[in-house]
Amino acid sequence: MNQVTIPEGYRMDAQKRLVAEVLIKPVDLARDQLVMELVGKAKAVQEELSRFKASAFGDIEAFVDLSVEQYGVKRGGKKGNVSLLSFDGRYMIKKAIQETIQFDERIEAARVLIDECLRDWTQGARPEVVTLVSNAFRTDTNGEIRTARVLALRRLDIPDERWQRAMKAIGEACQAVGSKSYIRLYERVGDSDQYEQISLDMAGV
Known part of the structure; x- marks a missing residue:
């Protein structure tokens, strides 16, 4: 400039x-x-x-x-999560790797198969299942599919062959496009086995 x-x-x-x-x-x-x-x-x-x-x-x-x-x-x-404890157990440091996941073009196959299932199930399916599946492919403000919602579909035990193929497509469409390392520090809460994060965020102190 x-x-x-x-x-x-x-x-x-x-x-x-x-x-x-x-x-x-x-x-x-x-x-x-x-x-x-x-x-x-x-x-x-x-x-x-x-x-x-x-x-x-x-x-x-x-x-x-x-x-x-x-x-x-x-x-x-250098990859891998690590937890370090102080000798007295009062403090804990966690170093972790968080991968960024995106879907490739195969996610469209999953979407088509799931849409077919929904059309057939709409009358008899439990409403919470229909809502979960319908919301999974809604995009965020940037037009991106929320990966966590889509991956959550794989926890549903549905025997329909089309559903099973859709879940396979989702699994194969997942691509790790990057990773980010972070450190978090914790302090034990009193004498309990619970730890509270030591905030380094101005909004959290």
């Missing part, structure tokens, strides 16, 4: 217009100062969180490598 030089004594407003500071209301200047201060602090926190994330991933990977090497083996890759 081209850097615009702002003359001394002027501010640029949201419409990219130069405005003399003497013409700006004090409350608008005070608001601008508050926003800039808070954003500056937030960016500093964001950078610190980013450094923590990189350091934590590196430390966990190094520890897991060290731990398995005592058995004379080396890991072939």
Whole structure:
């Protein structure tokens, strides 16, 4: 982006217009100062969180490598979920891999077969089953099929041969298109066996 030089004594407003500071209301200047201060602090926190994330991933990977090497083996890759507990069991760290799943063109075969089943079952099928199946292929705001809803259909035990072929098509249409690693930290709730996540999200603290 081209850097615009702002003359001394002027501010640029949201419409990219130069405005003399003497013409700006004090409350608008005070608001601008508050926003800039808070954003500056937030960016500093964001950078610190980013450094923590990189350091934590590196430390966990190094520890897991060290731990398995005592058995004379080396890991072939970095994938896999790991849980680490403090000695007293008060804290737990979980490192996990979350895969992004999408459907290829074979999902259309499943949709056609399921539609055939619905047409035949509408009169006698349980309403909750019809609702579940009908909602499965509804798209989200981006026009994408919600994979979790479609995959949930595979838990239904329906012997119809067309349904079974549809479930096979769904399974074969699943494609892992990416993965994302994340770390979550937990603290034990009192003396129970329950753990509560230590929130690193500003909305959760």
